[in-house]
Amino acid sequence: xxxxxxxxxxxxxxxxxxxxxxxxxxxxxxxxxxxxxxxxxxxxxxxxxxxxxxxxxxxxxxxxxxxxxxxxxxxxxxxxxxxxxxxxxxxxxxxxxxxxxxxxxxxxxxxxxxxxxxxxxxxxxxxxxxxxxxxxxxxxxxxxxxxxxxxxxxxxxxxxxxxxxxxxxxxxxxxxxxxxxxxxxxxxxxxxxxxxxxxxxxxxxxxxxxxxxxxxxxxxxxxxxxxxxxxxxxxxxxxxxxxxxxxxxxxxxxxxxxxxxxxxxxxxxxxxxxxxxxxxxxxxxxxxxxxxxxxxxxxxxxxxxxxxxxxxxxxxxxxxxxxxxxxxxxxxxxxxxxxxxxxxxxxxxxxxxxxxxx
Numbered sequence: 001x002x003x004x005x006x007x008x009x010x011x012x013x014x015x016x017x018x019x020x021x022x023x024x025x026x027x028x029x030x031x032x033x034x035x036x037x038x039x040x041x042x043x044x045x046x047x048x049x050x051x052x053x054x055x056x057x058x059x060x061x062x063x064x065x066x067x068x069x070x071x072x073x074x075x076x077x078x079x080x081x082x083x084x085x086x087x088x089x090x091x092x093x094x095x096x097x098x099x100x101x102x103x104x105x106x107x108x109x110x111x112x113x114x115x116x117x118x119x120x121x122x123x124x125x126x127x128x129x130x131x132x133x134x135x136x137x138x139x140x141x142x143x144x145x146x147x148x149x150x151x152x153x154x155x156x157x158x159x160x161x162x163x164x165x166x167x168x169x170x171x172x173x174x175x176x177x178x179x180x181x182x183x184x185x186x187x188x189x190x191x192x193x194x195x196x197x198x199x200x201x202x203x204x205x206x207x208x209x210x211x212x213x214x215x216x217x218x219x220x221x222x223x224x225x226x227x228x229x230x231x232x233x234x235x236x237x238x239x240x241x242x243x244x245x246x247x248x249x250x251x252x253x254x255x256x257x258x259x260x261x262x263x264x265x266x267x268x269x270x271x272x273x274x275x276x277x278x279x280x281x282x283x284x285x286x287x288x289x290x291x292x293x294x295x296x297x298x299x300x301x302x303x304x305x306x307x308x309x310x311x312x313x314x315x316x317x318x319x320x321x322x323x324x325x326x327x328x329x330x331x332x333x334x335x336x337x338x339x340x341x342x343x344x345x346x347x348x349x350x351x352x353x354x355x356x357x358x
Contacts, residue, residue, distance in 0.1 A: 024241075024357060025241055025244030025245060025354045025355055025356055025357050026244075026354065026355045026356075026357065026358065027237075027241075027352065027353070027354045027355075028352075028353055028355075029254060029350065029351070029352055029353075030251070030350070030351040030352070030353050032264060032266055032269045032270035032347075032349070032350070033270065034083075034269070034270065034271050035083065035084065036083075036084050036085075036086065036271075037080065037083050037084065037085040037086070037271040037272075037273070038085075038086050038087075038088070038271070038272045038273070039075075039078050039085060039086065039087045039088070039112075039273050039275070040087075040088045040090060040272070040273065040274045040275065041071070041074065041075070041087060041088070041089055041090065041103075041275045042056075042061065042090045042091060042092065042094075042274075042275060042276045042277060043065070043066050043071065043089055043090070043091060043092070043094050043097045043100065043103065043277070044064070044065040044066065044091050044092045044093075044094070044096060044097055044277055045058045045061050045062060045063060045091065045092045045276070045277060046063075046065065046091065046092045046093070046096055047091055047092040047093040047096070047120070048093055048096065048120070048122060048124075048156075049093070049120055049155055049156040049159055050156060051142075051144075051154060051155045051156070052153075052154050052155075053154065053182055053184065053211045055212055055285075055288065056091075056092060057288070057289050060276075060280070060288065060289055060290070060291065061276040061277065061278060061280065061288070062276055062277040062278025062279075062280075063277075064277045064278065065097060065277065066097075066277050067099075068099035068102045068103060068106075070300075071099070071102075071103045071106065072102075072103070072106045073300045074275065074297055074300075074302075075087070075103070075106050075107055075110055075112070076106075076110055077297070077300075077301070077302050078273060078275075078302070079110040079111060079112065081111060083271070084113045085111075085112050085113055086112065086113055086114040086115075086116070087107045087112045087114070087115055087116070088116045088117075088118060088140075089103060089104070089115070089116070089117050089118065090118045091118075093119065093120050093122065093124070094117055094118065094119060095117070095119050095122065095123050095124040095125060095127045096124050096125070097125075098125055100117070100125065100127055100130075100131075101127065101130035101131050104117070104131050104135050104136060105131075105135065108135055114137040114138075115135065115136050115137055116136070116137055116138045116139075116140055116178075117136055117138075117139050117140065118140045118142070118180070119139060119140065119141060119142070119166070120141070120142050120155070120159065120162075120163060121141050121142070121143070121159070121162050121163030121164070121165070121166035121167060122162050122163075122166060123166045123169070123170070128169060128170060128173055128175070133173065133174045133175045133176065136175060137176060138175075138176045138177070138178050138205070139170050139175050139176070139177055139178070140177075140178040140179070140180055140205075140207070141163055141166065141167050141177065141178070141179050141180070141203075142155070142163070142179075142180045142182070143160070143163050143164075143179055143180070143181060143194075144181055144182055144187055145160065145187050145190050145194075146190050146193035146194050146196075146197045147160065147190075147193075148160040148161065150187050150190045151163075151187075154186065154187065164201065167179075167201045167202075167203070168201065171201065171202040176204055177201065177202055177203045177204060178203060178204065178205035178206070178207060179194075179198050179201075179203045179205075179206050179207065180207045180209060181194055181206070181207070181208050181209065182209045182210075182211055183208055183209065183210060183211070183227055183232075183236065184211045184225055184226060184227060185225035185226070185227055185228070185231075186225065188227055188231065188235060191208070191235065191236075191239045192235075192238070192239050192242065194206070194239065194243070195239065195242045195243040195245075195246050195248060196246065198243070198248060199243075199246040199247060199248060203248060204247075204248060204249065205248065205249045205250075205251065206240070206243045206248045206249070206250045206251070207250075207251050207252070208236055208239065208240065208250065208251070208252035208253075209252075209253070210226065210227065210232070210252075210253050210255065210348075211226050211227075212285065212286065212329070212348070226329075226331075226332070229255075229256065229332075229334075229343075232255060233256065236252050237252075237352070237354070240252055240352070240354040241354055243354070244354045244355055244356050244357070245356070245357075247356050248356070249353065249354070249355045249356065250353070250354045251351050251352070251353050251354075252351065252352055253346070253348060253350065253351060253352070254346045254350045254351060254352050255332075255345065255346055256343045256344070256345065256346065257321060257343060257344040257345070257346050258343070259343075261344075263317075263321045263322070263344050263346065263347070264347060264350070265284075265314045265322070265323075265347050266283070266284070266347045266348075266349035266350070267283045267284050267310060267311070267313075267314035267347075268314050268315070270349060272349060274288065275297070276288075279296045279297040279298060280293040280296055281293055281294065281295035281296055281297065281302065282294065282310060283310055283311075283314070284310050284313075284314070284324060284348075285348055285349075286322070286324035286325065286328060286329075286348060287310040287313070287324055289328070292308075292309050292310045292313070293305065293309065293310065294309040294310050294311045310324075319340060319341050319344070320333050320341045320344060320345060321341075321344030321345040321346060321347075322344075322345045322346065322347055322348065325345045325348070326345070332345055333345060
């Protein structure tokens with residue numbers, strides 16, 4: 001998300017026309033809370049697609065598929081009866097795991113408050129016939145364009161049709177749907193068309209993500225461009241408001257803090273855990289391309305790692321805000337003549353939420 005100005009940043013894309021005419025939705029910043037814990041468990045790193053912006057890095061995350069016994073063991077180690085805990089099953093493509101349904105039931109039996117499956121929509125192993133809407137709180141589908149001509153060059157030929165078909169089938173079976181759109185300069189102009197598509201498919205929550213320069217995107221940054229600040233701050237909230245006007249709750253990263261807004265790192269003030277098949281356990285998504293994990297699973301037990309890990313980075317206080325963003329995505333920060341950053345970068349886990357007007 002570079003800081004170069006573009007003359008067209010202030011212009012309104014035709015795709016957003018009419019969004020501002022609807023009743024004003026309810027907007028809030030979703031604050032960090034230790035009362036709600038989130039476990040993001042990658043069951044495998046294999047996938048049938050090769051998305052240009054995929055954050056998975058098998059060299060750092062492993063290439064193995066977790067056995068269901070290991071999944072159950074790790075879920076038990078992370079379950080806490082004294083705190084509401086949510087689990088998200090991811091990959092790679094988690095429905096490629098033959099025992100995903102058993103993992104879902106294990107999470108339920110251990111008392112996890114909610115269970116979500118993130119999927120590309122292909123829904124392998126007849127997963128919709130093996131779990132019920134009572135067991136899975138949401139199926140979250142990744143879709144990066146409102147039509148094949150936008151989505152498929154990013155995610156793979158035929159992926160748009162497969163994802164939409166999967167969403168329709170899941171809706172027919174009564175599952176709650178959410179959608180994830182990863183925004184970059186390559187698909188930003190089509191974002192305004194997403195709310196109508198998703199509303200028609202029965203989606204209730206719309207997550208807009210920013211591309212992180214990690215995984216595949218870090219290897220070929222010239223093919224994936226992050227959204228420039230001025231365009232992000234205009235077009236993303238506009239699309240979110242349009243979605244809310246159609247009855248969806250839209251969520252997107254805050255990204256930039258305003259003067260006077262306090263920077264907080266989720267690693268210090270929240271409880272998010274990202275687990276990979278090789279046993280690495282992270283607290284920060286931006287650290288996942290590096291061996292900075294603060295914990296690991298070893299012989300079934302969760303252990304704290306010694307030495308320099310992401311924990312030490314969480315404690316640093318720099319004018320730019322997020323330390324990892326400054327290290328791996330320095331183009332996101334611009335400076336004044338005095339050498340001070342013009343804006344601080346928020347923690348990537350800090351979100352804005354726009355809900356339908358009540």
